[in-house]
Amino acid sequence: MSFLETARLALRSLALHKFRALLTTLGIVIGVAAVIAMLSISEGAKRETLEQIRVMGVNNIRLRSIKPVAADRRQEAAQNQSAILTYGVTRRELDHIRTLSKDIESIVPMREVRHDVWYKDVKTDVRVIGTSPDLFEVLRLRPEDGRLLTELDEREGRAVCVLGAEARRKLLRAHSWRGQDVKVGPQYYRVVGVLEDKPIKAGGSIQVSNLNNLLYIPYSALIKDFGITSVQRKSGAFEAIRLEVDEAIITVAREDAILPVGRILARALERTHPQNDTEIVIPLELLRQSQRTQRTFTIVMASIAALSLLVGGIGIMNIMLANVAERRKEIGTRRALGAKQRDIRRQFLTESVVLSLLGAVAGLALGAGGAVVIHMAAGWQTVVSPVAVGLAFSVAAATGVIFGTFPAVKAAELDPIEALRTE
Amino acid sequence: MRDPVVHLEGLSRAYSAGTTAAVAALKSISLSIDPGEYVAVMGPSGSGKSTLLNLLGLLDHPTSGSYMLAGREVGGLDDDERSSLRNRYIGFIFQSFNLFPQLDVIGNVEVPMLYAGVHARERRRKAEALIEMVGLTPRRHHRPTQLSGGEMQRVAVARSLVNDPLLLLADEPTGNLDSETAEVIAGLLEDLHRRGRTIVLVTHNSELANRTTRILRLRSGELQRDGAAA
């Protein structure tokens, strides 16, 4: 008897008690659904992390300025009566950091300008950063048309800008970028190039949250036109801050130098910034951290899955034992018609495997559906990977085999005459 | 000369019921059944008829004695060998039909061929031919629950024949049927006998027994009489 025929027989036998089969597989359904849903969430989280890291570049270290929290500030204000809040990394520090390790390739400063951006009389929510020309290379931003910012722009503090793809759509609509000026606050900048669409939606710092929606100007032009002190209206009062660099990207030449450079940075900043107004983000470390989290998550998930599959497996064993007891006459008759013990064993084993695979199919549908719901409700990226599907099915099949073997062996070992005698 | 289909010598079957003395269900039976014989086994309840049939059908093991099936001693065979002998040489018809509820008529008739490894197309062909023979072609896609008792037993007859067995064993095949449908089954068996099939039939119905060629009378496990039908 071929496997296909055996499987068909199993389906027909199970179809005699559909509701019972449904109830029996519930454990497996829930177990598999849990596995699929959780794997797809963790796979989605993993991809999100990787994407974020890919955007930042794995060899880049990010140095961020952090605005001190209110409590610290009151203290500071009490000490030095200045109305201007000064914090974060400075250019001089960056120049100093540059000399600390020969593994540092470049340091790209970024400073956001909080002004409205206008093209003619259209105001947009495009954001502006001043940065050095290296940024484009570091973040792999390519020009679609025109040119990028250059060293010359930087040295001379030229009033030029490059537009991200989305910024361009918002500002210029269908107009050609050539020879256009856009206005940032009171200043005009000549558009010299537009960037390719960078397909990312990754979260993270403000600067990389959406590279497409940025307008890039030379860092020196920003300093010249706006200075480093900015005044913001905040809950009725005005707040002045003095901040040179929002964030710097430090590129490291070799991957194995990343962590040592990170340590050097940490030590240097500890001395100059005891008030914790800076933060070092090392994507490589993030990656490792997420891998560690992943491992913990996998263990927890595997335990939950194992538990529900155990419960499901016991359910299957229970129903298969009942099945064998109920179908003694069938077993006896089959033996009389020439079935060998192994034929009977295989018939009942196939039945329990088919039962758990049906549970796996239902669980897969439920889990994948759950992943979609989670995606829509929580906005998490979820990915139902083929590996997860394969895993769920193999585990379900294994459950069917493990918990179906005992009933199947019992069925095969029934004495044919005894079995035939039962009504 | 052809070997007898069945040759028994001093065949006994005793049941050891725990601590109490063994119950002798069959006591030293010796007999031969030649090809083409149509044999009825009769006797009061508990006389050992079913025990004898189970031994003939290789479902049961004798306590002592020898059983030659088609000239071959079957005493020392293992379970798998006995299963394939049952499959190829023996057809069973049961009192309560013993059809499989999850299969339709064709599916039921095909079962012995599944265990014989016959290909699907050939299975279908043979099953349909036999279903035609028992007159159930219009019902070939029905499930057993949709059939009457007589129809179920006709399916069972068809099923018993698909592997072209040497020996057909029927334990009270008409026991669960009314006299009219019993007559249909009896007719089928007679038909098979006319075509040369060797049949052993257990029955309480002397009318049916008298239509066979030979009657074995059992009493308390002993072969009391072995003779031609009246």
Ligand SMILES: Nc1ncnc2c1ncn2[C@@H]1O[C@H](COP(=O)(O)OP(=O)(O)OP(=O)(O)O)[C@@H](O)[C@H]1O
């Ligand atoms: N498994 C068993 N254990 C103990 N005794 C048994 C067993 N099977 C049968 N017997 C005994 O063997 C004897 C013969 O039983 P068997 O079933 O062959 O009778 P039978 O002639 O077929 O009767 P019936 O006409 O009622 O079917 C009976 O006394 C019965 O009690």
Ligand SMILES: [Mg+2]
């Ligand atoms: Mg009997």
